[in-house]
Amino acid sequence: GIQVEQSPPDLILQEGANSTLRCNFSDSVNNLQWFHQNPWGQLINLFYIPSGTKQNGRLSATTVATERYSLLYISSSQTTDSGVYFCAVGDTGNQFYFGTGTSLTVIP
Amino acid sequence: ETGVTQSPTHLIKTRGQQVTLRCSSQSGHNTVSWYQQALGQGPQFIFQYYREEENGRGNFPPRFSGLQFPNYSSELNVNALELDDSALYLCASSQTGYEAFFGQGTRLTVV
Numbered sequence: 001g002i003q004v005e006q007s008p009p010d011l012i013l014q015e016g017a018n019s020t021l022r023c024n025f026s027d028s029v030n031n032l033q034w035f036h037q038n039p040w041g042q043l044i045n046l047f048y049i050p051s052g053t054k055q056n057g058r059l060s061a062t063t064v065a066t067e068r069y070s071l072l073y074i075s076s077s078q079t080t081d082s083g084v085y086f087c088a089v090g091d092t093g094n095q096f097y098f099g100t101g102t103s104l105t106v107i108p
Numbered sequence: 109e110t111g112v113t114q115s116p117t118h119l120i121k122t123r124g125q126q127v128t129l130r131c132s133s134q135s136g137h138n139t140v141s142w143y144q145q146a147l148g149q150g151p152q153f154i155f156q157y158y159r160e161e162e163n164g165r166g167n168f169p170p171r172f173s174g175l176q177f178p179n180y181s182s183e184l185n186v187n188a189l190e191l192d193d194s195a196l197y198l199c200a201s202s203q204t205g206y207e208a209f210f211g212q213g214t215r216l217t218v219v
Contacts, residue, residue, distance in 0.1 A: 095166070
């Protein structure tokens with residue numbers, strides 16, 4: 001299967017700071033999504049981004065498929081951004097391979 | 109709100125028992141996948157169903173089985189529960205090849 005590595009594993013930020021989360025993957029993919037897992041366990045869709053760049057408010061993401069990585073940018077972080085961020089990549093069968101996540105804590 | 113709902117939200121079972129988890133897919137989606145997430149880990153793929161047929165399986169034993177119904181809802185069945193089966197079980201629905209959406213999960217505890 002496809003190997004997915006996320007970095008950093010843990011991140012602590014002061015409210016208002018910016019951050020970059022990275023996802024490296026070992027093979028070509030047809031699908032890449034970023035999720036935020038809330039404290040109750042639900043995976044909230046942030047971006048569907050197999051390639052290119054997208055922005056949604058304070059969040060943006062870039063995937064460079066040829067170099068097998070994706071970046072998630074969080075600007076002006078808020079305490080509500082705290083939680084675990086997952087990168088998931090998919091092959092032709094729509095099976096997702098997840099990284100181990102980045103745990104983000106935003107301090108007021 | 110993803111439109112994907114799972115039931116029950118929490119469940120406690122005894123080792124050796126059997127359990128059935130349910131997932132109602134988002135309208136218009138023909139593919140449903142199940143994942144197991146142990147504490148502190150990323151979700152692991154169990155299997156996927158497309159138009160009521162199993163369409164891929166991860167590294168899980170045969171005591172993990174599933175069904176997809178004509179309305180694209182789905183069940184995950186686990187027989188002979190073991191303590192290590194304690195986890196969050198997540199269901200995802202999608203139109204094949206497009207963005208997937210997850211339910212809120214079922215937290216299973218085996219004692």
